[in-house]
Amino acid sequence: MPGLLSSLNLHHHGLNMGRSSLTSLFRTSRLAVQSSSSPSQINHNTNVSTTTQEKPTLTIDNLNPNIKVMEYVVRGPVVIRAGEIEKELEKGVRKPFTEVIKANIGDCHAMGQVPITFTRQVLALVTCLKLLEDPYFSDDAKMRAKLILAGCRGSSVGSYTDSPGIEIIRKHVAEYIKRRDGIPADWQNIVISAGASDAIKNLLKLFICDVNGKKPGVMVPIPQYPLYSASLAEFNMHQIGYFLDESRNWGLDIAELNRSIQEARKVSNPRAIVVINPGNPTGQVFTRENIEEIIKFAHKEGLFIFADEVYQDNVYPEGSKFFSIKKVLMEMGAPYSNMELASFMSCSKGYMGECGLRGGYVEVLNMEPKVKEMYLKAISAMLCPTVLGQACLDTIMYPPQPGEPSYNNFLKEKNEVLESLKLRAKMVADAFNSMKGFSCNTVQGAMYAFPSMKLPPKAIEEAKKQNKAPDTFYAFELLEKTGISIVPGSGFGQKPGTYHFRTTILPQPEKLKEMLKKFAEFHKKFLQEWS
């Protein structure tokens, strides 16, 4: 059974893959961490007070060490190189391809998805009040815009809102949750945020508190979405990796949870567990039974649950169904229904894909009132989440209802996106399963496939020579030869000795077909070259 440390080492190994300048930086930082038990404390003899203009005040040696070790591979070295290649193409540099296909990030509109009309109408109306008289806009969009404006001070989206967001929108979120789960939600438990990431970081940082000399620990799935590893590194908290079981379609095994927490207790105080459902990057959708097991485990171990449920609308095959952790936990009754839970949702995914508008929310359940007061105080210094992101969230939480003028079109647009994603989810998994040495689980949900691949020993050797993780070497080769940009598995974490990558399922069907064809051709040649 691979241990915690090997998972961490592997994780660090992922850092070793970038361009040489990045590599040397990361090496420095790793040494800094290893030389001291507390990365926030570095001892050296440089006296910062004697700085002259020749030596900058802020250097790599006295920079926040947590920032040095953090990484966010979704925008890491492969993706940075993809951006450089785009610039080279613009300048007319000849390549074996004419465009970069960005399959590295869940950026729906960038890949051609069309926004939901109702959402954009409401946003235009709250921004430019003159349009409230324009017959092009539907009456329900106008009503909604007026409702949102009535919740804004001075009837302007240019005013600050309360830090947890506009009251009427928080109420719409609570009603959405009630419809989804069949269980009431209290609008005062809803905190609107600039995307889910903002809310996740604000809640994680509440746990920064060493007790009896041990760091706080947070359990995260491996593979995981790198926001978690990046935030835990920034906050100097201990990441406790629990492996998802690839052989059971990335299911969650309680024995593995027990193994990982027991190991982690030696060096940390486990305080919380992150559950990503539907899974990113792994695409699984947990069964209700699996969720019950997780809840019982978290209860037994006294863990606060972070439910990353931003892909709750993205569930594809027959038989797969999304259950929110809140619904299951409430239906299990006491003592489980008294557990602390934070459930995150975003405007960036689902069928709307409004990544750029930065809208999201967290529902916080059973939080100690004094803690909640501190949490709300902490977010108040950042004033408020973007009001137009809040307005976007409103249109998703409270979409047009049957009988309203925008209803039919809304439903058509929503279903078209989700049906197409369902198709593409299958296309991608099928394509990889037909390639030699690849194995890809069913993409039950979310927007990604995370296939495993067997790499020839010679390729692995070459990767080592280049000081790259083998899957990173593969991703760079793919990028340089085809223009396809994917994210190597080492950035998400994977079992030692296995190699993966994450690709989105987001290119439009024709483009996706072309991408998968190019991918298969590349892979065949790669195997020939390195066998």
Place this chain on the structure above:
Amino acid sequence: MPGLLSSLNLHHHGLNMGRSSLTSLFRTSRLAVQSSSSPSQINHNTNVSTTTQEKPTLTIDNLNPNIKVMEYVVRGPVVIRAGEIEKELEKGVRKPFTEVIKANIGDCHAMGQVPITFTRQVLALVTCLKLLEDPYFSDDAKMRAKLILAGCRGSSVGSYTDSPGIEIIRKHVAEYIKRRDGIPADWQNIVISAGASDAIKNLLKLFICDVNGKKPGVMVPIPQYPLYSASLAEFNMHQIGYFLDESRNWGLDIAELNRSIQEARKVSNPRAIVVINPGNPTGQVFTRENIEEIIKFAHKEGLFIFADEVYQDNVYPEGSKFFSIKKVLMEMGAPYSNMELASFMSCSKGYMGECGLRGGYVEVLNMEPKVKEMYLKAISAMLCPTVLGQACLDTIMYPPQPGEPSYNNFLKEKNEVLESLKLRAKMVADAFNSMKGFSCNTVQGAMYAFPSMKLPPKAIEEAKKQNKAPDTFYAFELLEKTGISIVPGSGFGQKPGTYHFRTTILPQPEKLKEMLKKFAEFHKKFLQEWS
């Protein structure tokens, strides 16, 4: 000469003013800090692993201690009470007033300021592409919308942008700075952010790094904008307060800078200095000579300069002029022109006042390349600032030009706002100077007055009985009797034994006149009651 500790004590004293529940929380937290030299390390015997459902996982005892001590008084207890009073009024509770006047926060549109038409047109156009065919919208707004959309992936504001923002907007920012200063700016030094606060926090956190057992120290003016004290508390950095000289219209005295840094070196490593110009809450505009002195001081001491210049458009009386620190530093030549500087700007203030849209930027000068790489990596995990906030910023950085269809109206709207603010700045200072025991400096810039007041000894005694700072007691009395919401000076910091408050100059002229009249009546009665 009042020392650093007395300034800190006073600052803490400000915490002691809230409702009883808040008070007791803050007490707990203060004890926690005092009992340990490192607030991020708390020793107690509770074993977090034995948590049961009766005891929450996250409690006030194991909560991040830095979150407990931080405060953000602009949204603090007086303002929270103001919100409660608004709710009570809605429910029909009888009060000696019919509405709450929120003079506590620089929230322009909330106080009736009208948005700039060009900005809102562009925002509607990029949101709802159908409007590009609508004759109501001016051609230059349409051109601008198309330019912004061309910078968005998939031509949608719903796509993620690069983490530092859209390239064309960063270039417009650089051109704006060049026009402002007469000195070139490199667009690659511009990082767009969700308001200035976001950028300030992201840069401050780079400095978290204890050296030789001492915390990093950051010099901030006293009185200061509480985002700084809140962020430094959250990051467990040392706040080095330097007093502004109220008797010289809140000018900056180099002897005081020297005193404060010398004292601070005993317990911290001073790394940076924050300069707020025009001043918040103090409203002064520094002379060029004063800025030169600050730069020389920062150079001598090896400090990174944080130039909070978000009020650069808000300068009122004849003879006052805004000089950016960058302009002065570059014109001073080497070695000063090689110094590290971060200059912050926002869409929330100026003549546009778009607080809710969360747009802003920082220009980072002379940052060590390896450090800059780490900085850009650190912000990438949060994906990107809101695209509509970026689009708003674009319209301010690159407003309509002479000859373009929107130019005349833009200029008229801009000048109306600034002229009216100039009038109100004078109205407020004059009004307070005519009240007994008040003294108010000229409001040269920004959006606030920070008058000092002499309080009767009996009132001070009563405040102590109620466990409140005297100025907080005054603010609560004012709120309960008139509905006027201001922020007590203790939240910004002030010389021991002096009492102030911050009020905005933002209520529209008629409303402001009414507010100042009610204020004067209240003050007269207050003096009678407590003499």
